[in-house]
Amino acid sequence: MLRRLIACVLSVVCLSVALVAADGTQKTIRYTIRMAGNVAGSEVDTYFPDGHIESAFEFNDRGRGPKIAARYEVRPDGLVSRLAVTGNDYLKAPVDEHFTLMNDHAQWKSTSEKGEANGAGFYSSLNGSPLEAGLMATALLKSKSGAVKLFPAGEAKIEKLTELTLENGGRKVHVTAYGITGLSFAPAKVWLDDDGRFFGSPGKWFSILQDGWESANDQLYQVELKATDERYTRLAKTLAKHPGKPVAFEHVNVFDSPTATMLRDQTVVVDGDHVSAIGKAAEVRVPPNAERVAGAGKTLLPGLFDMHAHAQADDGLLNIASGVTTVRDMGNDMEELQHLQDRWAKGDAIGPRVWKAGFIDGHGKYQAPTGIFVDTEEQAVKAVNTYADKGFIQIKVYSSLNPAFVPAIVKQAHARGLRVSGHVPNGMIARQFVEDGADELQHINFIFLNFFADKVKDTRTPERFTAVGQYGAKLDLDSKPVNDFVALLKDRKTTVDVTLATFEGMFTGRPGIASPDWAPVLDRLPAQIQRGAFTGGLEVNAETDQLYKDSYAAMLKMTKKMYDAGIPVLAGTDAVAGLMLHRELELEVKAGIAPAKALQNATFVAARVLKQDKNLGSIAAGKLADLVLVDGDPTEDISNVRRCRVVMKGGTMYNSGDLYSAVGIAAAK
Numbered sequence: 001m002l003r004r005l006i007a008c009v010l011s012v013v014c015l016s017v018a019l020v021a022a023d024g025t026q027k028t029i030r031y032t033i034r035m036a037g038n039v040a041g042s043e044v045d046t047y048f049p050d051g052h053i054e055s056a057f058e059f060n061d062r063g064r065g066p067k068i069a070a071r072y073e074v075r076p077d078g079l080v081s082r083l084a085v086t087g088n089d090y091l092k093a094p095v096d097e098h099f100t101l102m103n104d105h106a107q108w109k110s111t112s113e114k115g116e117a118n119g120a121g122f123y124s125s126l127n128g129s130p131l132e133a134g135l136m137a138t139a140l141l142k143s144k145s146g147a148v149k150l151f152p153a154g155e156a157k158i159e160k161l162t163e164l165t166l167e168n169g170g171r172k173v174h175v176t177a178y179g180i181t182g183l184s185f186a187p188a189k190v191w192l193d194d195d196g197r198f199f200g201s202p203g204k205w206f207s208i209l210q211d212g213w214e215s216a217n218d219q220l221y222q223v224e225l226k227a228t229d230e231r232y233t234r235l236a237k238t239l240a241k242h243p244g245k246p247v248a249f250e251h252v253n254v255f256d257s258p259t260a261t262m263l264r265d266q267t268v269v270v271d272g273d274h275v276s277a278i279g280k281a282a283e284v285r286v287p288p289n290a291e292r293v294a295g296a297g298k299t300l301l302p303g304l305f306d307m308h309a310h311a312q313a314d315d316g317l318l319n320i321a322s323g324v325t326t327v328r329d330m331g332n333d334m335e336e337l338q339h340l341q342d343r344w345a346k347g348d349a350i351g352p353r354v355w356k357a358g359f360i361d362g363h364g365k366y367q368a369p370t371g372i373f374v375d376t377e378e379q380a381v382k383a384v385n386t387y388a389d390k391g392f393i394q395i396k397v398y399s400s401l402n403p404a405f406v407p408a409i410v411k412q413a414h415a416r417g418l419r420v421s422g423h424v425p426n427g428m429i430a431r432q433f434v435e436d437g438a439d440e441l442q443h444i445n446f447i448f449l450n451f452f453a454d455k456v457k458d459t460r461t462p463e464r465f466t467a468v469g470q471y472g473a474k475l476d477l478d479s480k481p482v483n484d485f486v487a488l489l490k491d492r493k494t495t496v497d498v499t500l501a502t503f504e505g506m507f508t509g510r511p512g513i514a515s516p517d518w519a520p521v522l523d524r525l526p527a528q529i530q531r532g533a534f535t536g537g538l539e540v541n542a543e544t545d546q547l548y549k550d551s552y553a554a555m556l557k558m559t560k561k562m563y564d565a566g567i568p569v570l571a572g573t574d575a576v577a578g579l580m581l582h583r584e585l586e587l588e589v590k591a592g593i594a595p596a597k598a599l600q601n602a603t604f605v606a607a608r609v610l611k612q613d614k615n616l617g618s619i620a621a622g623k624l625a626d627l628v629l630v631d632g633d634p635t636e637d638i639s640n641v642r643r644c645r646v647v648m649k650g651g652t653m654y655n656s657g658d659l660y661s662a663v664g665i666a667a668a669k
Contacts, residue, residue, distance in 0.1 A: 250294025308572025316351025322578030
């Protein structure tokens with residue numbers, strides 16, 4: 001969910017348009033920021049008679065969130081000639097960023113970047129106000145080519161998407177949506193009024209709209225959703241291949257996930273949406289009309305599972321390109337998720353199979369940005385039934401839930417055949433959560449917080465991260481309390497969804513240095529996305545720098561300790577789709593889990609937890625044809641899992657490189 005919120009924030013920070021005070025007077029425009037319908041912050045933009053613009057932008061997301069003061073000077077062609085951005089970023093690290101463009105010579109400096117270049121172009125700051133990318137939209141609309149050079153690298157383009165007229169209390173406004181490419185994996189959208197003003201950015205999770213027009217959010221969102229759907233439908237028609245005849249993967253090594261072993265020189269035949277035959281290459285009869293795929297030197301894996309996703313439209317291509325054919329969504333807007341699930345299942349868009357966990361939290365200033373919110377035990381039980389009736393397979397509770405409701409939630413969920421997991425609610429620790437019947441724990445930090453109850457005041461706040469940074473390295477993993485807790489997990493058959501990739505950059509990323517979670521794929525990413533890898537994680541000082549790194553190392557050791565004790569470790573990300581599932585597996589191996597066992601976690605173990613192992617999670621005759629063909633042998637080098645070449649979901653084939661290309665990522669070598 002952290003990744004989902006950051007993505008929403010970044011999309012807004014990259015979407016706004018400045019209003020120049022044409023009559024030379026000072027003007028102020030105000031915007032309201034909402035999360036899950038609740039006011040979470042604001043933006044106030046002031047345009048001064050001398051032409052400079054000042055913007056104040058902030059919001060609060062469960063104790064996290066940016067607070068930015070920005071100043072901009074703009075040339076007649078729309079390009080920013082000078083900017084200064086100060087404050088703090090989403091994780092509360094300091095922001096101090098400056099840029100100048102004088103005589104078509106650009107210079108920039110921030111806590112993570114420093115550079116200069118010749119030529120005219122636009123500098124998109126790493127933590128600027130939403131106003132800033134609006135200036136980009138203005139510059140693009142003024143450009144004769146519809147394109148603008150970006151600093152430090154890349155190019156932005158703009159296209160008109162749609163337009164409509166809104167009405168509210170007798171007022172009318174005509175607004176137009178544009179898409180800006182070159183900033184992210186998908187076009188960033190911006191809504192403008194006829195005066196060239198930034199009107200807003202709608203959303204179910206996060207929205208920013210001009211004061212007085214907040215009620216337009218749902219209407220704008222539906223129009224934007226239609227444009228998004230149309231884009232992904234076009235891509236599905238182009239990139240999905242429906243063979244119409246058998247497909248044979250010949251002379252391929254097959255990963256046998258139930259035993260975590262490799263079967264050498266095999267041939268696997270797919271007919272329709274199922275595997276029809278598998279065996280030694282010399283013995284399997286390949287139908288004469290089959291499409292033959294050369295498999296020598298390659299490995300065929302079952303489709304991978306990401307057991308901690310918060311699905312959104314952009315994730316579909318990223319997941320399938322990366323060989324992730326199944327995700328477990330751990331909290332989302334119900335209507336939005338059902339819409340995605342239906343489109344991916346029907347093939348109207350490219351995306352994985354989806355299994356859904358229903359999100360339950362309590363009301364309060366730290367409440368989650370989505371889900372069902374309950375204030376009584378009766379409401380909590382009703383929420384369980386709502387999710388069960390809608391086909392959810394699991395309940396995920398969150399940090400603001402009253403801990404007293406957990407037993408009733410567990411009882412009703414189990415009665416309806418649902419699992420229970422989650423953040424450990426504030427006011428209880430992981431041991432109590434498990435003893436109350438929870439089947440699974442989300443996030444390795446909550447496992448560490450089990451031992452710091454006397455040191456942590458409120459786990460709803462960022463303290464749930466910083467406390468682990470402060471004390472995690474000092475925890476004796478061979479102590480009796482730790483051993484007793486691990487024994488409890490083993491005795492209760494509790495699974496752990498550790499999301500190691502979520503915390504690697506947070507604890508070990510440093511400004512100006514490529515974060516280790518992004519480093520393996522950095523040179524494959526679009527230029528503007530690469531920049532985010534250098535921004536750093538949690539704020540550290542001379543005393544805590546190494547301590548936080550050591551605490552992250554302790555997270556890896558704890559993961560291995562639980563795995564060795566026989567506790568199922570699930571491969572989940574809560575991070576960028578597809579690419580970070582690969583990193584999750586690399587981190588499991590770094591923790592000491594054998595590559596073959598890490599692959600087993602992401603295939604057979606995951607399918608068994610979802611009770612889908614009869615059809616998914618392994619390669620066998622009669623099972624659904626969810627397959628991934630990779631170069632090399634990932635049981636010898638787990639990073640070979642990144643070298644996806646062909647991905648199959650239910651018999652539909654995709655060229656991994658083509659899917660990556662559609663989102664601006666280069667194929668792995």
